[in-house]
Amino acid sequence: MTQAVSDARAATRLAWARAATGNPSLELQRASVDAGFRSYWRGDALDGTVIVMDSPPELEDPKPWLRMRDVLEAGGVRVPHVLARDVDAGFLLLEDLGGPTLAQMLTADNADAHFDAAIAQLLKLQQIALPEGGGEFGEALLQRDAGLFEEWFLRRHLGIELDCGEAEKLQLVQRRLMDNALAQARVLTHRDFMPRNLMPVVDGPAVLDFQDCVSGPIAYDPISLFKDAFLSWPLERVDGWLALYHARALEAGLPVPPLPRFQRDADWLGVQRHLKILGIFCRLHYRDAKSKYIADLPRFIVYLDEVLPRYPELAALRELLDTRIRPAMQRVAA
Numbered sequence: 001m002t003q004a005v006s007d008a009r010a011a012t013r014l015a016w017a018r019a020a021t022g023n024p025s026l027e028l029q030r031a032s033v034d035a036g037f038r039s040y041w042r043g044d045a046l047d048g049t050v051i052v053m054d055s056p057p058e059l060e061d062p063k064p065w066l067r068m069r070d071v072l073e074a075g076g077v078r079v080p081h082v083l084a085r086d087v088d089a090g091f092l093l094l095e096d097l098g099g100p101t102l103a104q105m106l107t108a109d110n111a112d113a114h115f116d117a118a119i120a121q122l123l124k125l126q127q128i129a130l131p132e133g134g135g136e137f138g139e140a141l142l143q144r145d146a147g148l149f150e151e152w153f154l155r156r157h158l159g160i161e162l163d164c165g166e167a168e169k170l171q172l173v174q175r176r177l178m179d180n181a182l183a184q185a186r187v188l189t190h191r192d193f194m195p196r197n198l199m200p201v202v203d204g205p206a207v208l209d210f211q212d213c214v215s216g217p218i219a220y221d222p223i224s225l226f227k228d229a230f231l232s233w234p235l236e237r238v239d240g241w242l243a244l245y246h247a248r249a250l251e252a253g254l255p256v257p258p259l260p261r262f263q264r265d266a267d268w269l270g271v272q273r274h275l276k277i278l279g280i281f282c283r284l285h286y287r288d289a290k291s292k293y294i295a296d297l298p299r300f301i302v303y304l305d306e307v308l309p310r311y312p313e314l315a316a317l318r319e320l321l322d323t324r325i326r327p328a329m330q331r332v333a334a
Contacts, residue, residue, distance in 0.1 A: 009056070013041065013091065017052045020084040020093045021045040028052060036060055042096060050083065053092040062090055065211035067131070072213075075128035077121055078204040097206050103195035103231055111233070115225070118198055118205055119245050122221055123252045125207065126187040130215045137189055137216030142178040145272065148279025157282040157297075158328035166324070169316035176313055177272040181217045184265055185255035189216030194228045218249075218256060219266040220273070227270050229277055232299055235306045242266055267307045271314065274300040301329070 018026045021043070028041040031051055037059035041052040055062035066087065072079050084093035106114055150170070154160040162170060190197075190213055198205035222245045226238045242263060249256045256262050278300050281293035301321070308318040 009054070012089070013052060013054050016086060016089065016091045017041070017043055017050075017093065020086075020091075021050060038062075049096040051080070051094040051096050053094055055090045055092070057088065057090045060090075062087055062092060066092070068210050068213050071128060071131050072125060072207065072210060076124045077128070078201065078206040079210065080206060080208070097199040097201055097204075100200070101196045101208075102198040102200050102205055103228070105200055106195055106231065111237070114195075114200065114205070115241055116244075117200075118193075118195075118225055119222075119241075119248055121198075121205060121207055122190075122193060122225065122245070123248060123254065125190060125193075125213075126218065126221070126249075126254055127252065128188045130188050130213075135212075135214040136186075137181070137191065137214045137220070139178070139182065141214075142181060142272070145276040145279075146174045146178070148283065149275040151279065152282040152286065153275075153278040153297075154325075156286050158325065158332060160324055160328055162320075162324075166320060170320060173314055173317045174272075174275075177268055177275075180265060180268040181220070181272060184217035184219060184269075185257075186215045187218045187254065189214055189218075189220050191216065191220065191224070193221040193224050195225070195231060196228075217265070217269060218254065219262060219269050223266040223270040224273060227274075227303055229299070230296060232302065239263070264311070267310060268314075271304060271307060271317070274303050297329070301326070 014026075014028055017028060018024050023044065023046050026043045026045070028043045031040040031042040038053065038055045041054065042049055043052065044050075053062070053065075055065065066082070066085070069079050069082070080097060081095040082092055083095060085091070102114055102118070150162075154162070190207070190210055192209055192212075193207070197209045198207060222242060226233065226241045243259060246256055246259050246262050257265065278297060281297060284290040285294045304317070304321060308314050308321070
């Protein structure tokens with residue numbers, strides 16, 4: 001987007017917000033930044049602060065967000081309330097849920113209470129039937145995710161070209177991870193159910209960034225919550241929270257397997273997700289000039305180091321990590 005286009009969009013956004021709030025002197029300040037084309041702006045309405053979502057339809061259509069918001073709200077999930085909308089222009093006026101996300105408020109002392117509330121929202125979400133025509137976290141999506149790791153993390157970021165034997169071993173691990181995901185019971189899946197997408201409100205936390213919900217494996221959102229892309233916890237606490245989720249999911253009648261199998265399912269989905277995010281963060285850096293995510297790459301190596309020793313079936317990935325990835329990361333960092 002050129003500066004002229006950006007300035008014109010800003011003027012249109014401000015004029016719409018002033019008309020929607022009835023406040024002709026309203027000014028907007030940036031409220032948050034994410035990896036996509038959607039942006040959020042805070043301003044003073046006549047009866048308090050509000051948020052303007054700017055989602056240019058040609059870049060990021062707001063209709064999927066609105067459709068899924070309505071589905072989740074009907075199922076009892078706390079989501080932002082919509083106060084006004086102009087879908088064709090790509091503007092929504094939302095309630096202001098406050099400044100800090102859950103990610104900014106979590107501490108070692110309050111994490112149990114906040115995650116307990118997050119689990120309650122997740123269970124509501126997982127009990128909602130996927131709307132007709134909804135997407136699926138299936139073979140095609142899993143194959144795409146696997147490709148992100150190889151193309152952007154291994155090749156582009158680390159400069160690693162696998163030989164035939166290494167490539168075959170990695171493909172076998174990826175196949176095992178995919179088969180594990182495909183074999184799990186399917187529920188409505190957020191795919192980024194993590195603290196930065198949760199807002200700590202009294203009747204919440206409120207869930208954000210839900211437009212890409214699909215039918216997916218039941219362990220995906222729990223592991224995303226506890227093994228966050230931007231915030232790490234000791235493995236024993238993660239295992240404890242997974243066990244707590246599992247017990248509450250059983251009580252809610254969700255189709256979770258026995259706890260040992262669920263732990264394995266969650267761990268393997270975590271590995272699959274960590275590999276994908278390594279690729280995505282590198283793509284954001286090299287393709288989109290959004291480089292702040294690169295600093296979080298070592299977090300996912302630690303996640304892999306924690307879990308891979310539990311599973312001999314994934315030993316080839318552990319070997320690749322030790323023999324090729326770790327040395328290459330040291331060279332890149334030097």
